[in-house]
Amino acid sequence: MSNTIQGFSKLSKEEKINWLTQSFLPHNPKAEAILKQYWNTDETLQQLHDEFIENTVTNYYLPLGIAPNFVINNKTFAIPMAIEESSVVAAASKAAKFWMSRGGFKAEILGTEKIGQVHFMYTGKESEVRALFDASKAELLADLKPLTASMEKRGGGITDLKLVNKTEALEHYYQLHVTFETLDAMGANFINTCLEQLSESWQRIFASQTSKPENGTLQVVMSILSNYVPGCVVRAEVNCAVSELSEADGIDPQEFAEKFVQAVRIAEVEPYRAVTHNKGIMNGIDAVVLATGNDFRAIEAGAHAYAAKDGRYSSLTHAEIKDDHFRFWIEIPLALGTVGGLTKLHPLVKLNLEMLGNPSAPQLMEIIAVAGLAQNFGAVKSLTTTGIQKGHMKMHLMNMLNQLEATKTEKEQAVSHFKTHKVSHNAVHQFIEALRHNTEK
Template identity: 50%
Template sequence: MTEPKFIRGFSKLSRFQKVQWLIEALNLDQSTADFLKCFELSDHELQSVIDDLSENQLSNFHLPFSVAPNFLVNGQFLAFPLVTEESSVVAALAKAAGFWAGRGGFHAKVIGTEKKGQLHFNWNGTPENLTRLFPQLKEQLLGEVASLTENMAKRGGGITLIELKHLPEVLPNYYQLDVAFETCDAMGANFINSCLEQFGRTLKSWARQNEAFHDEERHVEIIMAILSNYAPNSRVKVWVECPVSELETDRHQARIFADKFVQAVHIARRDVSRAVTHNKGIFNGIDALAIATGNDFRAIEAGAHAYASRKGVYSGLSYAELSGGQFCFSLEIPLAVGVVGGVTSIHPLAKVAMKILGEPSAKELMTYLAVAGLASNWSAVKALVTTGIQQGHMKMHLSNILSSFQLSGEQKQAARLYFQDREVSFSEVQKYLSEHA
């Protein structure tokens, strides 16, 4: 393949010019331009919203916008909007929702909503002086961000805690201002970062003007100011429970299933090889709902994976137990999300997703995301300890396999009927098509 040459000022080119450069630089067919254009929206106003979401945009990349009904959460029925390319994820969520709707549904409790950010800096002055005068500094820090926190404070949020941390084990002379925030219904990244950057300016000015440091040189050097996506105190717990006998129609089989399910979850909590895939199954549900609602699934995953490692070993996030004939399956997970601002308030389909969910608060969305994670995990583990994961997965994957061939609607339907009770694989589908061409 032809390699593209270095180009300056690419972002300043029009979309047409960017596409033409790509075609010429990579020796692509000229029809590529029309192909990319066919994915654009006919509504120019909506298309302009998509255009502004990212840099160097050439076209739109479409993913299915789906829905899984029958989620009973804290006594309320909901439908979950989902964006994912994997049909088995949607099917698994819908199946889990229906199963648990008849057994009391999903229960959820928000444990906390605190988010964190840090001002990282080197202090080359006397540590004792900085510690002694920190209360004075703290007062000045809060005073100089008052204009930034005013509106958030009116909504019940703002800065809730500022701690000075000396961490010489990380770097010599290294300190943090570790700051806790309440951002209400906003994810709050811009708010947090703005406050932290102002803290950096205030700290430098304070150290320069404070008489206690006149005999010391270069007291403070700001390294960076940034929010943390690790939010263990912005956490939610969700769970399902029922008598073991209600897990299967046969009482004996129900106990066998429950035992194997609990064992499988226990393995994921103790074995990293299983834990990674186990947690990926949780995020199949969480990510699909997060993307649909315009939330940052990358930040959610990063924070939760760190939480899964908080005891020094990476572990499965869900928990299952049997007690007195009762089965309980739960998930406790950090989730920092927002329902105002950002993509949630801009993307047309994210707005629809929020309407489908009944315009939830940030706390409610936290619970729904966790429920989606637990539901996805339930279906995956259930399949693993019963029929195996491939049977259901490949059945759902059949449509994707058929789409890779040039087939009519009738041919696709015939293939689906043929594989209803047969093993699905790419080679088997290919063999079937060659025999029924």
């Protein structure tokens, strides 16, 4: 156990790096330099980044790209996307351009409700605990007033509180199920603070009863928000006459529309396809979620739970042809914030939100849902026409060249060559090897 350490968090950043490189990277003489080359030269900015998380040793960069030409509800946006995967920004941009001349994207909010729960075990009769809840509900809500007053002034707060019996799923298991409106805040800290106060009040009320329920004991297990928010949902869509799809890679518009709809229907009924289909949607969504300082892990978890809401994992997008019109849409839960957290701390996040017109949380929901729909349109369009690899591998070409440590001249020659040749790892490797062999002669 020679590589263990006590008090690591108390070390300076230099000391952390020194221990890390000696203990786990002893054979890499460049390790320290690599870690330090990503430090920001602006000490104030670097300190800000250091304080986002614990035990910081350096920064981990992701490219920030821009997908222009998004027309959403008749307003034009340039959407920032933070992601490392090739072709995502290009596909979103291409889809935006395609739909810009066909009426653009339409989006609407279907709900903004957030959820939190106090999970507890109760061993007595349901009728007794329900009677206690009904009698004390007003007191429970009153205890929360000091925490919710500010949010209520802005139009938010707690929208409902109910007792839920879950004993059929797990013996003695009940919930205090709470719904919230958190406006432009994602609301995690607000919700969790309210739930912990609710838990304390509930336990106090139960313990102070003058006549105890027969054989009934109560134990709070935990109090926590849920990242599954089926009441915080946005819909985004595109539609046009089938005849307007004529630019779809030269394919007959009717054939293209029919193949596209069939591809989406396959994702609706086949979970193996649905997972990859939805992963492509999340390529677009996560990239904007990251760029705007929101929690992409929460968004991912909630989206995939929503995809399985009917008892089988399915597509998040849907498509149809009706009355010679093609329609493609997404409904997805997105619990987002435009105030609090990184939105007020990270300089690039603030700039990205300004780029989007400083949207409210519902407006950001619409923008991000559109990004996901655009990404999915681009992917399904490629899959049903030219195939996914033709465009993706050409976008991936520069990564392959960098892996081969190609020079600037070699990159220029490779890019020119692969404009008319199929890109593959083997083909790129052979091309570079041939260039170098000819140069050596």
